[in-house]
Amino acid sequence: xxxxxxxxxxxxxxxxxxxxxxxxxxxxxxxxxxxxxxxxxxxxxxxxxxxxxxxxxxxxxxxxxxxxxxxxxxxxxxxxxxxxxxxxxxxxxxxxxxxxxxxxxxxxxxxxxxxxxxxxxxxxxxxxxxxxxxxxxxxxxxxxxxxxxxxxxxxxxxxxxxxxxxxxxxxxxxxxxxxxxxxxxxxxxxxxxxxxxxxxxxxxxxxxxxxxxxxxxxxxxxxxxxxxxxxxxxxxxxxxxxxxxxxxxxxxxxxxxxxxxxxxxxxxxxxxxxxxxxxxxxxxxxxxxxxxxxxxxxxxxxxxxxxxxxx
Ligand code: NCD
Numbered sequence: 001x002x003x004x005x006x007x008x009x010x011x012x013x014x015x016x017x018x019x020x021x022x023x024x025x026x027x028x029x030x031x032x033x034x035x036x037x038x039x040x041x042x043x044x045x046x047x048x049x050x051x052x053x054x055x056x057x058x059x060x061x062x063x064x065x066x067x068x069x070x071x072x073x074x075x076x077x078x079x080x081x082x083x084x085x086x087x088x089x090x091x092x093x094x095x096x097x098x099x100x101x102x103x104x105x106x107x108x109x110x111x112x113x114x115x116x117x118x119x120x121x122x123x124x125x126x127x128x129x130x131x132x133x134x135x136x137x138x139x140x141x142x143x144x145x146x147x148x149x150x151x152x153x154x155x156x157x158x159x160x161x162x163x164x165x166x167x168x169x170x171x172x173x174x175x176x177x178x179x180x181x182x183x184x185x186x187x188x189x190x191x192x193x194x195x196x197x198x199x200x201x202x203x204x205x206x207x208x209x210x211x212x213x214x215x216x217x218x219x220x221x222x223x224x225x226x227x228x229x230x231x232x233x234x235x236x237x238x239x240x241x242x243x244x245x246x247x248x249x250x251x252x253x254x255x256x257x258x259x260x261x262x263x264x265x266x267x268x269x270x271x272x273x274x275x276x277x278x279x280x281x282x283x284x285x286x287x288x289x290x291x292x293x294x295x296x297x298x299x300x301x302x303x304x305x306x307x308x309x310x311x
Contacts, residue, residue: 016181021302022141026294032069046103048073048300052078063106114131115128116131130169139174144178160216162189166194217255219259222247248276261281
């Protein structure tokens, strides 16, 4: 088995083999989720803590359910209800949680690098559930799982990621994952929403032209405009943005017949994607949610195997 890591902090740190190991394990757990009895005892006696310092519904619920399906005990700590709002430091929170012998800490934080620092201060395994604009590894793993399920491979594909690349941890994690798996990634957005120099990464290219980027795509990942992270005006008006970068019915004419279109959610209909495409695109987006559960079960299970290597 190709898994020795104690933490899952980013896709950038994973080898192609490790990605494959998670996806294969997720396949097993997807089957479990289709049974009448959806639980397995794999994490019985283990404690998982969900530490969410940034608002989230679907990711938190997905991790919570994944841990419960594996029979772990789960504690949820949200920043608004914890002593963090009373000035307790992150490290103090974690030390307290450790005093309760938690085995796995799932961390979402608005500051990039937070899960990495926590990983250095705890005996527990740490899973990054989204750190600022840096990474969101389980989202990329579930996106890759969905693509593999629908197309059969992750190799030699053209994956077009469209939208607010600059602020998107989903874009970064997917960019690392798909390039490492042997695919080409096109990042398509207005120049102000593309990180400078990103096209220097091998197998990554930048495009400011939606129709041609859609034409080449085997996979399209639409991103939400991260307005909560945008500190200045990155485009003149929303209307102007949607005119050039929204997936409208007209833009969708450029797609190949079998292109897989995904979105990490929550979708702002009529901003990233026209609501006229809702019926056509929603099923795949909901498949992503279903697959997210299986992938998170796989991650928690692999980390619980108790390898001691610190990485
Ligand atoms: C993503 C996130 O939080 O980074 N959403 C999610 O995990 N459900 C993408 C987004 O917020 O746009």
